[in-house]
Each structure stands twice: as C-alpha cells, then as structure tokens.
Amino acid sequence: MLRGVPELPEVETIRRGIAPHVSGRRIEAVTVREPRLRWPVPNDLAARIVGRMVLGVERRGKYLLFDLDRQRLLIHLGMSGRLYVLTPDVTPIKHDHLDLHLSGNLLLRFHDPRRFGAVLPLDGDTQHPLLAHLGPEPLSEAFSGEHLYHLSRGRSSPVKNFLMDGHVVVGVGNIYASESLFRAGIRPGLAAGRVSLPRYVRLVDAVRDTLERAIRQGGTTLRDFSGAHGEVGYFQQELMVYGRDGEACRVCENPIRRQVIGQRSSFYCHCCQR
DNA sequence: AAAGATGCCTGTAAGC
C-alpha cells in the first residue's frame, strides 16, 4: 500500500473535512513543539494569529489558506503532513509539531514526521511570494489544452516535468502526473514542446478526471476528523501505472515500465502511451 | 530563460 502523500485531492478533502469544524472559531492559543519545518515557524506566530477568528479555509494548489480576517495562515502538508481536529485532552505523540487551540474546546493539530510541511502566517492583503507566481488551478477554466500548448512551445523538458511545474499548473504531483499521462496516452519522457494541441486537450481532460475522481473517493473515505490518530484512506482509487513497475498494464497487459525522469520515478505503458 | 541538480527529512523496506 502506498503512503498517504497528500496530493491535491487529499488536500481538498482535508480542507472540506476541517473547514466546518474550525470555521467560526477563535484562535485562543498556539503551541509550537517543533518549529523546524520546511521554513521555521516564526517566533511571532502567536502574536499574529491569536485572538483572530477563522472565517474559512481555502486551498491554492496544495496550500491550505486559513482566512483569519485580514491575516492568513498558510499550511502545507509536504510529504507526510496530517491535520487532526481533536479535543485538547488528547496527548500529543511524536511529530505532533503544532497545535492551534480553538474556542469551543477544540484543537487543530499539525503532525508531520518528515517536516517538509510548513505553517506560516501571511499578511491578509499582500501577495506572498509563495503564491504570487502559481499556475492555474487544474479544476478551473483557466487550465486548458491551449494553455498547456502555448506554454510548452519550444520546451525540451519532458512533458511530465512540465505538468508537475507549479508555474504551469498547480497541484499535479508525481503520482497523478503518471496516472494522467497514461490516461492521455502520452509518454512521460516526450519533450513538452513536441506534444500537439489535441493531445494537450486530452491531457487536460485526463488530469481533471483523475483529480475529480480522487476527490470524490477521498470524500467517502476521509470522514471522521474527530477521531484521534486513525489513518485516513488516501489513494483508494485503482492506480493504472503508478508503482506498478513490471506488472501487467490494465489495458493491454504488457508490463508497466519505470523510468527515472528528472530524478523522479515515472511509470508508463510502452504500448498504450506514445 | 530554461533545465538540471541540490537540500531538506524520517519511516519503511530491502540487502547483507
């Protein structure tokens, strides 16, 4: 079974799961047990967010953005991050790095063994550098075959790297990139600039379909955010190629191949993808 | 400008 790497569908599912629990509550205190995350949790975190009301939770790519009324809190789950909504009596375990104490006797707890995640306060009105140059959301109208086609002209890097570039489109990680390229029938190592417009149109459909289906499934498996440290059901969907090196293609039964592209494992079917 | 490499981390699995 695969690890629960939070990709966009997981982050969206988490957003939907925690938003109703935290919205409308005031941040009463902050406990930081381990500030050494992707970027250090700033010393003035409490000063900046305590006393503020959580108005809602938004998502940009894989960033969760808590709307704190003219202030925001950015949370990224990195590779291994989890968020738990708990009552304050639950004893923290290893890697429970940070708690937001909320009004109404509730806790939002950030847990992240690998510490690739981030918890950063942002000014509400200014555009933060991390968010300033991101590509369109994959589920928005702005993400289109034309968009990919025009951006990719003249690019020699593999289409898989191109698809995973957050300046091109946000939220498509290694797993869904491989899956989407399979569904679109495009080999991951093909130069992005050599993929035609019709094929990019197909790829956009494949990305949307893959992500939307994963969100729908996440919604059915990720239901109880009040339960303590129970594992949530990431990746319930059947993967067509990811991690299936040497196994039979679900379409043509030829063995799935693994190829390292841009220091990342890529999986594809030599027969179904051209 | 674009592409490739690097670093940050620890749990897990594979190898000896």
Next chain:
DNA sequence: TGCTTACAGGCATCTT
C-alpha cells in the same frame, strides 16, 4: 536478528 543503505517525494533555490 540487527545493522546499513537506498528510496520515497514537494518544492524552493541554487547552478549551469
């Protein structure tokens, strides 16, 4: 069994 080592991956940032 216990140790060592490779690997996984998001993404900013540095180098070429």
